[in-house]
Amino acid sequence: MKKQHRFSVQTRFLVIACMAVFLVLVSACHQDMYNQPKHRKALMQSDFFADGMVARPQVPGTVSQSQALYDEHLSTGKVNGEFVTTFPYTITRSVLRQGQAAFNIYCVPCHGTLGNGRGMVQRRGLTTPANYHTDRLRGVSPGYIFDVITNGYRNMYPYGSRISLEDRWAIVAYVRALQWSQYATCDDVPDDEAFKQECEAGGSESGDDEDEEDAEESENEE
Ligand code: HEC
Numbered sequence: 001m002k003k004q005h006r007f008s009v010q011t012r013f014l015v016i017a018c019m020a021v022f023l024v025l026v027s028a029c030h031q032d033m034y035n036q037p038k039h040r041k042a043l044m045q046s047d048f049f050a051d052g053m054v055a056r057p058q059v060p061g062t063v064s065q066s067q068a069l070y071d072e073h074l075s076t077g078k079v080n081g082e083f084v085t086t087f088p089y090t091i092t093r094s095v096l097r098q099g100q101a102a103f104n105i106y107c108v109p110c111h112g113t114l115g116n117g118r119g120m121v122q123r124r125g126l127t128t129p130a131n132y133h134t135d136r137l138r139g140v141s142p143g144y145i146f147d148v149i150t151n152g153y154r155n156m157y158p159y160g161s162r163i164s165l166e167d168r169w170a171i172v173a174y175v176r177a178l179q180w181s182q183y184a185t186c187d188d189v190p191d192d193e194a195f196k197q198e199c200e201a202g203g204s205e206s207g208d209d210e211d212e213e214d215a216e217e218s219e220n221e222e
Pocket residue numbers: 103106107108109110111121127128129130137145148149153154155156157159171175
């Protein structure tokens with residue numbers, strides 16, 4: 001026996017037509033995602049970025065994990081297995097400023113602004129970080145300090161993967177400046193008679209404890 005349909009052909013046609021209209025109405029009309037510029041090749045031209053290139057430059061301060069292995073002195077602080085006693089490039093005032101900025105970010109929490117090992121981390125009770133103002137650390141080479149930053153030292157974590165090569169050398173230069181700042185004598189004052197006389201008359205010659213305490217107090221006030 002032939003099966004009887006519950007709805008007539010006309011009714012079914014009407015339902016299908018209504019569904020079709022409904023689908024058209026609910027489907028999105030915007031084609032933004034479809035029409036957006038697509039950058040399928042790494043070196044394509046594009047007007048999306050101001051410089052017209054799809055390839056983006058490295059973000060400033062990117063820490064290279066492999067590109068810098070061309071110069072032993074620069075990238076390891078050693079030549080023939082010995083720590084270098086010189087810097088890989090000339091240290092200018094701007095390099096020192098760069099070193100100061102990086103030191104304040106990465107080293108101050110433990111070593112303190114003066115490099116005396118009394119940073120916040122130490123004051124909160126963690127392992128005492130080294131004080132740079134000891135005869136031994138005043139005597140180490142720039143290559144050695146670079147190596148400590150890059151590969152760590154005993155309890156100190158290595159920073160090679162997190163601080164760029166240039167920033168690490170700039171920090172070494174700034175550590176040297178910090179060491180000098182606590183140890184300079186009146187003979188180190190540049191040719192300036194008035195300044196020299198003032199120094200000899202009463203300025204403190206070495207970074208004795210009293211000076212360090214003062215400096216720390218002003219550090220706390222900041
Ligand atoms: C999280 C804390 C911490 C930070 C941040 C830190 N250090 Fe250290 N550093 C230490 C500790 C702790 C020691 C002593 C390690 C030991 O003797 O076991 C040390 C030791 C040193 C030494 C002496 C090594 C020696 O031969 O005695 C130098 C130099 C040094 N740090 C430089 C730096 C510089 C530069 C930075 C910033 C890039 C830095 N440290 C960041 C904790 C830190």
